[in-house]
Amino acid sequence: MKNLTLFLFLGLIHSCLFSQKSAPLVIAPSEKIDKIIPELMEMADIPGLSIAIVHGDEIVYNKAFGLRSADTEEPVTSQTIFSAASLSKALFAYGLMTYVEEGKFDLDKPLYKYFPYEDLEHDDRYKKLTARHVLSHTTGLPNWRRGEKLEFIRDPGVKFGYSGEGFVFLMKVIEHLSGQPINEFMKEHVFQPLGMKRSSYVWQEDFESDHAIPHDQFAITRRVNKPEFGNTAYSLQTTAADYILFIKAMLNQQGLSTGTIDKMLEDQVNVVPGSTDVQWGLGIGLQHTRDGKAFWHWGDNGTFKAFFVAYPKQKIGLVYFANSSNGLSITGELVSACIGGDYPSVRWNDYEGPKAPARQLLNHIIREEGTAVASWPFMDKNGKHQDTTKIAESPMNRLGYNLFNLQRPEAALQVLQMNALAYPHSANAQDSYGEALLRNGHPKAAADAYERAAQLDTSNTTASTIVKQIRKINDTGNTTFILKDYPYARSVQLAGDFNNWNNLSCPMVRENGQWIGRVDLEPGTYHYKFIVDGVWILDPANPKTEYEDGHASVLEKQ
Structure with missing residues (x-):
């Protein structure tokens, strides 16, 4: 358990630093930065972090903190490779604009x-x-497709809607025009000209000796992804020392003309309708405060987080990388402490800080106080659900899934039930409650919740499918899957390439001592697995398996 004094001290930092919208834009002394970053990391359970700051044409601060891995306790160095996540997009935009300047695009x-x-x-x-x-995220495409088919959400050019899929399309265009894999294109147009020697959109052998390991929100290590193929939306591997060179180039008009950089920093679209505080430029976020325009971007690959911001007028920029799911929970405090300023971009991103009520509630539940006791300070006066002025829908929803990750399904169910009661007209709250009921072994009640979700959001076809599976509506599946035994399992699902490996859309039903699932399949070869209380297993009755992203049972449908 964290030291209470430190906990309260950092809470004071949060309220004092981040609420000071008029904090002057000035780089803090190195000794202050050296002190505050480890404190923030400890507060937020972040094992490792690397940061760099530029002022004018000089890198004035570049330091590493903490551990590459909580397991091996190897230290982070200035050469430690981190996943840049969506910071990949901003760098690609810079590379693309060199192509535009050459008259090739x-x-x-x-x-x-x-x-x-x-x-x-x-x-x-x-x-x-x-x-x-x-580049302005106005394609009308989703961030990522659901299933195999990519569909528009809205017409192009209508409004801002963050999309990685758009960057994949644009990447393929540039690969086609240049005749180069995207990493070779970026090496030629960005990495080599800027001197970024420890950066790549694909994994390099020399990264093996010094790279960060990702950690979840509880500082548990997770498997590191080593991309074999470049993806401009998220696959950049880099260091703070390297990435700050790109920010420095933007601030000092290096590699691109002043006119081209100005075009990148022109407002293209309001991120929030009716507000001009946060805009989007060409491949890069923009914010407007009393300190003038700043360009920025955040990165979130789940267990790697990153953030940068830079002010062209003052020529001040900062970037940091963290090997933790909690890495963006300290952005406001960290950036304000290091360079001052106001950050509507951080407020728009709305990552929970270490003192957020939902995080406090999670800590109380983990300390074995029980959900009912732990929830009491956060409850509405009716005592049936949370006080929504303290914990809104999204943080409460995330809390429920955090409890699932902690193998606390009963607590997750209680939390998500409260959220569903607090937000009866939210399709997402009802859907999450349905999942919690299903995973806790209450299929009939789950069907009711999923039915409400489907009624509130008619595009939620997964919810409708689950209802039909549980209630055996239109039970015309021509293929029956049977899992014997597991009499005490709460929940069993069927997943395979026939449902895009969705771990919820095909719940199995307990019938006469065995679990039954029915699916309508065309003739062909299919790969599948069962999921028993969250654990993926092969079909014990089917000896035929095949390696495809892990072992899977194989069905030959005649």
């Missing part, structure tokens, strides 16, 4: 005229898509 020419994209050819709206749409 037009931001406003429909992308399909450069390269037909079969993933979107079924929808004529894709012929409207331009690089400007992609």
